[in-house]
Amino acid sequence: MRLDLSGKTALVTGSTQGIGRAIAAGLAAAGARVGVNGRSRESVDRALAELGQGDFVAAPADVSTAEGAAAALEATGPVDILVNNLGIFGAQPALEITDDDWRRYFEVNVLTAVRLTREVLPGMRERGWGRVLYIASDSAVVIPAEMIHYGMSKTALLAVSRGFAKEAAGSGVTVNSVIAGPTHTGGVEDFVYSLVDRDLPWDEAQREFMRRHRPQSLIQRLIEPEEIANLVVYLSSPLASATTGGAVRVDGGYVDAILP
Ligand SMILES: NC(=O)c1ccc[n+]([C@@H]2O[C@H](COP(=O)([O-])OP(=O)(O)OC[C@H]3O[C@@H](n4cnc5c(N)ncnc54)[C@H](OP(=O)(O)O)[C@@H]3O)[C@@H](O)[C@H]2O)c1
Structure with missing residues (x-):
């Protein structure tokens, strides 16, 4: 199976380390031009040095704000593949999660992805091709008692993904979420x-x-980050043209379910 993304431009949010950086590396290895994003120029430059060869573009910005999202898109150029990877997580006793914490998790993990999708989907539809991906988590379906707010945000991404897949119906744009397991x-x-x-x-x-x-x-x-990236690169490719509206698992079998 040959995954060929030459001529495609991707933006991977939160890609200076971890899963995002592995996804950026995988997309570039398949031939895509990739916007690498983190909050500071320093962290993006460090990631670019670590990533080495490949067609990478620095897209430093705090994408959890509207201005930051616009700046990352401007730096990357018209996006064919949007990977909403940015996500914050941390353990917190359920009854100590404050209103501000709940809002922050919604803003960073959900609204950021919604805002970016709203920006890129019209262009993808016009061009008749596009890929939008949300990096969800096993925590979307197996809500961890030690981080309900995180679980809530990842469950929300499954709904957002399914909904935008309907919005993109028949356009050549596919929209999916990836249920990543402990990585x-x-x-x-x-x-x-x-x-x-x-x-x-x-x-x-x-x-x-x-x-x-x-x-x-x-x-x-x-799971190693590259194992998540392998699925994301496949879903980003023309070969995955009939997979849309799905929640695809790369969770090490963690979620005890036959479907999805
Ligand atoms: N790790 C896991 O076990 C696991 C499991 C399932 C799902 N996931 C999901 O996978 C995704 C990536 O997780 P990870 O563990 O690889 O994350 P991570 O190692 O914590 O990396 C977070 C990345 O996001 C960037 N970032 C943070 N806030 C940002 C902002 N406001 N704007 C732009 N960039 C920002 C950081 O870069 P800077 O510091 O340079 O800003 C960094 O590159 C998340 O959505 C997470 O929920 C992770």
């Missing part, structure tokens, strides 16, 4: 250490975290 990223290392003994070496900390907090995982390990 080995820098952000997750911090998260794991917020729930297990900080003195444990990483391998033991990871095993302890999976055993205590993610026992349903069928692969019994964290």
Whole structure:
């Protein structure tokens, strides 16, 4: 199967590290021009140096604001593939999540993606081709007791994705969400250490975290960011033209369901 994205331009939000950076690398390896986004010029430049060869464009901006979203789109140019990867997460006792926390999770994790979709979908429809992806999470369907606000935001993305897929019906634009499972990223290392003994070496900390907090995982390990990126690159490609309105899983079998 040859994934050819030459001639396509992508924007990956939150792509200076972790899953976003792996997605940026994967899309570029398939031939796309890729806007790399993070909040500062320094973090984007660092990511560009780490990414190395490929057709990358610096798109530094806080995309959780309307101005930042506009700046990232302006830097990238007309977008054929939008990967809404940016997402914040953190453990917080349910009854201590304040109104401001709930709003912040909605604003950053949901509204940011909605706003960017609103900006790019008309152009994609006019050109008769496009891909919009939302990086959701197992937490969208298995709501973690230690981060209900995060789960809420990821469930909302599934609805947003399905809804915009309907809006794009018949246009050549596909819209999907990706249910990513527990993944080995820098952000997750911090998260794991917020729930297990900080003195444990990483391998033991990871095993302890999976055993205590993610026992349903069928692969019994964290997923590597490249494994998420592989699915995203496929869904971004012309080969995935009949997959739309879906929630596609790369969760290590974590979600105990046959569908989706
Ligand atoms: N890691 C997991 O286990 C896991 C599992 C399921 C789903 N997911 C989802 O996958 C996505 C990526 O997760 P990750 O673990 O790879 O994240 P991460 O390592 O925490 O990275 C977050 C990225 O977002 C950027 N960022 C943060 N706030 C931003 C803003 N306002 N504007 C622009 N960029 C911003 C950061 O760059 P700067 O610091 O340079 O701004 C960084 O590149 C998220 O949506 C997450 O919910 C993750």
